[in-house]
Amino acid sequence: MPNASERVVAFLVKHKDSAFCDDCLRMRVGLARRQEAQEATRAVGSMGDFKRAILRCFECGATKGSTRVV
Protein backbone atom coordinates (compact mmCIF):
# COMPACT_ATOMS: atom_id res chain seq x y z
CA MET A 1 0.00 0.00 0.00
CA PRO A 2 1.46 3.38 -0.98
CA ASN A 3 2.11 5.79 1.87
CA ALA A 4 0.20 9.06 2.31
CA SER A 5 2.61 11.19 0.27
CA GLU A 6 2.58 8.74 -2.61
CA ARG A 7 -1.20 8.72 -2.64
CA VAL A 8 -1.29 12.52 -2.67
CA VAL A 9 1.23 12.60 -5.54
CA ALA A 10 -0.79 10.09 -7.56
CA PHE A 11 -3.99 12.05 -7.02
CA LEU A 12 -2.47 15.42 -7.92
CA VAL A 13 -0.80 14.04 -11.04
CA LYS A 14 -4.15 12.66 -12.15
CA HIS A 15 -5.70 16.12 -11.62
CA LYS A 16 -2.74 18.16 -12.70
CA ASP A 17 -4.67 21.26 -13.78
CA SER A 18 -6.17 21.85 -10.34
CA ALA A 19 -5.11 22.71 -6.80
CA PHE A 20 -6.59 20.98 -3.77
CA CYS A 21 -6.59 22.07 -0.14
CA ASP A 22 -5.44 19.76 2.64
CA ASP A 23 -8.98 18.86 3.72
CA CYS A 24 -10.14 17.92 0.24
CA LEU A 25 -6.94 16.02 -0.47
CA ARG A 26 -7.36 14.16 2.79
CA MET A 27 -10.85 13.04 1.81
CA ARG A 28 -9.99 12.30 -1.80
CA VAL A 29 -7.05 10.06 -0.98
CA GLY A 30 -8.73 8.60 2.09
CA LEU A 31 -6.48 9.68 4.95
CA ALA A 32 -8.02 9.32 8.37
CA ARG A 33 -6.14 12.00 10.24
CA ARG A 34 -5.81 15.69 9.45
CA GLN A 35 -2.22 15.71 10.70
CA GLU A 36 -1.36 12.90 8.32
CA ALA A 37 -2.72 14.93 5.41
CA GLN A 38 -0.78 18.03 6.43
CA GLU A 39 2.46 16.10 6.74
CA ALA A 40 1.86 14.50 3.36
CA THR A 41 1.02 17.75 1.57
CA ARG A 42 3.99 19.50 3.15
CA ALA A 43 6.28 16.73 1.93
CA VAL A 44 4.73 16.76 -1.53
CA GLY A 45 4.82 20.56 -1.71
CA SER A 46 8.56 20.54 -1.16
CA MET A 47 9.13 18.28 -4.17
CA GLY A 48 10.27 20.00 -7.34
CA ASP A 49 7.27 19.14 -9.47
CA PHE A 50 4.71 20.38 -6.98
CA LYS A 51 3.79 23.72 -5.49
CA ARG A 52 2.20 24.44 -2.15
CA ALA A 53 0.71 27.92 -1.78
CA ILE A 54 -2.44 29.84 -0.97
CA LEU A 55 -4.52 28.81 -3.95
CA ARG A 56 -8.17 28.34 -4.78
CA CYS A 57 -9.13 24.75 -4.12
CA PHE A 58 -10.79 23.15 -7.13
CA GLU A 59 -13.01 21.01 -4.94
CA CYS A 60 -14.41 23.29 -2.23
CA GLY A 61 -13.61 26.68 -3.77
CA ALA A 62 -11.87 28.00 -0.65
CA THR A 63 -8.67 30.00 -1.08
CA LYS A 64 -6.24 28.47 1.37
CA GLY A 65 -3.15 26.31 1.67
CA SER A 66 -3.41 24.05 -1.36
CA THR A 67 -1.11 21.85 -3.40
CA ARG A 68 -0.87 21.30 -7.13
CA VAL A 69 1.39 20.13 -9.90
CA VAL A 70 3.58 22.97 -11.20
Ligand SMILES: [Zn+2]
Ligand atom coordinates in the same frame (compact mmCIF):
# COMPACT_ATOMS: atom_id res chain seq x y z
ZN1 LIG B 1 -10.81 22.14 -0.68
